[in-house]
Amino acid sequence: MEIRGDFKTFSKYVSLNVIGMIGLAVYILADTIFIANGIGEIGLAALNLAIPIFTLISGIGLLIGIGGATWYTILRAQEKEQSATSVFNHALTLASLLSLVFVVLGAIFSEELARLSGANDETLILTQTYLQVILLFSPFFIFNNMLVAFVRNDKNPKLAMTGMFVGSLFNIVMDYILIFTFEMGMLGAAIATGSTPIVSLMILSFHFKTPLNTFRIQKIQWHLHVFLKTIALGISAFITEISSGIVILIFNFVILRISGNIGVAAYGIIANISFVVIAIYTGMAQGIQPIVSHLFGLGHYRDMRRILQYGVIVSLLLAFTIYLFVTLGSDPLIDLFNRNQNPDLHGMAEEGLMIYFIGFFFAGFNMISIAYLSAIERAGIAFKLSIVRSFVLIVPIIIVLAQWLMMTGVWLSFVLTEAIMMGIIIWQIAREKKKDKRLRNA
Numbered sequence: 122m123e124i125r126g127d128f129k130t131f132s133k134y135v136s137l138n139v140i141g142m143i144g145l146a147v148y149i150l151a152d153t154i155f156i157a158n159g160i161g162e163i164g165l166a167a168l169n170l171a172i173p174i175f176t177l178i179s180g181i182g183l184l185i186g187i188g189g190a191t192w193y194t195i196l197r198a199q200e201k202e203q204s205a206t207s208v209f210n211h212a213l214t215l216a217s218l219l220s221l222v223f224v225v226l227g228a229i230f231s232e233e234l235a236r237l238s239g240a241n242d243e244t245l246i247l248t249q250t251y252l253q254v255i256l257l258f259s260p261f262f263i264f265n266n267m268l269v270a271f272v273r274n275d276k277n278p279k280l281a282m283t284g285m286f287v288g289s290l291f292n293i294v295m296d297y298i299l300i301f302t303f304e305m306g307m308l309g310a311a312i313a314t315g316s317t318p319i320v321s322l323m324i325l326s327f328h329f330k331t332p333l334n335t336f337r338i339q340k341i342q343w344h345l346h347v348f349l350k351t352i353a354l355g356i357s358a359f360i361t362e363i364s365s366g367i368v369i370l371i372f373n374f375v376i377l378r379i380s381g382n383i384g385v386a387a388y389g390i391i392a393n394i395s396f397v398v399i400a401i402y403t404g405m406a407q408g409i410q411p412i413v414s415h416l417f418g419l420g421h422y423r424d425m426r427r428i429l430q431y432g433v434i435v436s437l438l439l440a441f442t443i444y445l446f447v448t449l450g451s452d453p454l455i456d457l458f459n460r461n462q463n464p465d466l467h468g469m470a471e472e473g474l475m476i477y478f479i480g481f482f483f484a485g486f487n488m489i490s491i492a493y494l495s496a497i498e499r500a501g502i503a504f505k506l507s508i509v510r511s512f513v514l515i516v517p518i519i520i521v522l523a524q525w526l527m528m529t530g531v532w533l534s535f536v537l538t539e540a541i542m543m544g545i546i547i548w549q550i551a552r553e554k555k556k557d558k559r560l561r562n563a
Contacts, residue, residue: 124276124415126424131431134412137278139404141269141285146400149175151293152310153393157458159300160247162386162466164307165458167247169389170238170373174252176366178259180359181219182266185212187407188355189267190274191414191496197335198418206337209271211347213338216267220260227256239373243382251311258315265318265325272328274411275335280328288321353500357491360507361406365392365399367511368535375523375531380469384528387469390458391477391532398443398478402485405432406492413496429493436485447478469528476532483539490546499553506546514538 124130149172156164189212196205226234231253232245240248255262265284273281292313299309328334369392376384409432416425447454455470456462487510495503515538522530522537 124412126412126416126421126427128431130412131409131428134273134278135405135408135432135435137282138273138408139401141282142400142404142407143397144282144286144289146397147289147293149314149396150393151289151296152314153389154457155296155300156307156310158460159310160306161460162463163243163382164247165389166382166385167240167244167307168251168310169369169385169392170235170240170244170248171251171255172392173238173363173366173370174234175255176363176369178223178255178262179266180362180366181223182216182263183270183362184352184355184359185216185219185263186267186270186355187358187410187495188212188351188353189215190270191354191410191498192350193271194274194411194414195418195498198415202335205335206339207341207344208347208351209336210339210341211343212267212271212351214341214343215348215351216263217260220263223256223259223263227253227259231256238370239377239385241377241382247307250307254308254311254315258318261315261318261322265321268322268325268328270407271336272325273407274414275328275333277328277331277333278408278411280325280331284321284324287324288317288319291320292317353504354495354498356500357495357503357507358407360504360511361403361488361491364507364511365396368515371516371519372531375519376528379523379527379531383463383465384469386458387466387473388531390455390466390470391473393458394447394454394474395477395481398481399484399488401439401443402436402481402488405436405485406488409489410492410496413493417497425493425497429489432489432493433486436489437482440482440485443481444478447474451475472529473532476529477535480536480539483536483543487539487542487546490550494550494553502549502553506542506549509545510538510542514541 153165153168156168189208193205193208196208231249235245235249235252238248238252265288269281269285295313295316296310299305299313303309305312329336369388372388373385376388380387409428412428413425416428451471451474454474455467459466459470491503491506491510494506515534518538519531519534522534524530526533
């Protein structure tokens with residue numbers, strides 16, 4: 122597929138990647154629905170406590186995949202074939218080393234991680250069970266996210282989408298079989314989720330047999346600067362991915378103090394529905410990345426900016442559509458997770474949907490803009506913006522608003538954080554444009 126700076130290229134890469142990412146989010150959503158109906162509110166709360174670790178594992182895969190694939194694409198556009206091959210093999214090595222760390226954590230420290238995540242006596246066993254299985258399956262998650270990025274950037278976005286989507290469908294089927302047919306509860310849900318990237322990897326492996334494949338597995342001499350640059354280019358994607366997990370972790374601790382496990386379960390509903398929306402925006406951000414990186418490598422700066430404009434416009438249209446769907450359909454959405462028809466759970470979740478999802482009018486723009494900056498090797502700026510969005514703003518805002526407005530303040534904190542972040546990013550992009558203009562005129 123030829124990569125150009127037009128809407129046809131944008132729509133093809135973005136649509137394929139969005140479909141794949143929705144599939145990825147759906148299997149988390151499927152876990153939530155099956156656990157809520159098969160185990161109940163405590164299972165839903167336990168899953169929400171475990172999700173931050175899951176997003177960390179997923180984020181590591183994206184860190185290596187997006188960072189390595191971005192650099193790989195730029196080098197290939199500049200016809201530096203051997204350097205690109207070295208980047209790919211460094212990425213494989215880094216994925217192997219970090220996978221080993223997570224496996225060790227799962228084998229030895231799963232209980233400690235469950236307690237650190239906020240599990241109490243009521244939720245500890247379920248949280249630990251889910252975490253341990255996910256950590257032991259972590260190499261598959263990491264290599265899957267890494268290869269999805271590389272295969273997509275190797276001009277095969279359709280196969281990348283297929284791998285993610287088919288894996289997700291497999292998870293939904295396995296969720297039903299293991300939770301309801303075999304009555305394996307939380308263990309069944311975790312095994313179903315852990316098996317998903319294995320299916321995806323099997324599909325992605327077909328890329329190595331296609332004419333499109335440019336990857337070469339070689340014995341290389343390791344260079345620290347290659348690892349560091351891969352991490353630098355992927356760090357914003359990593360922060361964007363784990364930010365949802367960090368937000369969940371912070372929210373869980375705050376909500377436990379305000380409303381207990383029922384409040385955490387209500388937030389679990391909000392968080393898991395929002396995962397689908399985040400997946401759409403992540404798909405858009407990752408979809409524009411290979412286009413922008415390729416155009417950047419060729420020096421086609423006007424086309425790069427056009428791709429960014431397409432992304433921003435589409436993200437705003439999506440935000441409006443999603444908000445209408447979520448707010449008008451709030452009752453049936455909540456009922457999917459509320460098997461006991463708990464009125465307290467329903468009331469908290471309904472208010473959360475109405476307020477929390479306003480934040481996505483700003484979040485889509487923020488995620489796409491940060492991905493754009495990373496794709497054009499502005500890794501330092503992208504990293505700083507990601508840190509501000511994920512840590513610097515959200516923590517004090519949620520503490521202050523929750524103290525003042527209780528659960529309403531919890532929901533509003535996400536909206537206010539993303540709105541402030543949008544203003545900061547617009548200011549930063551305008552600043553970068555002025556800097557580029559000065560350099561061209563110098």
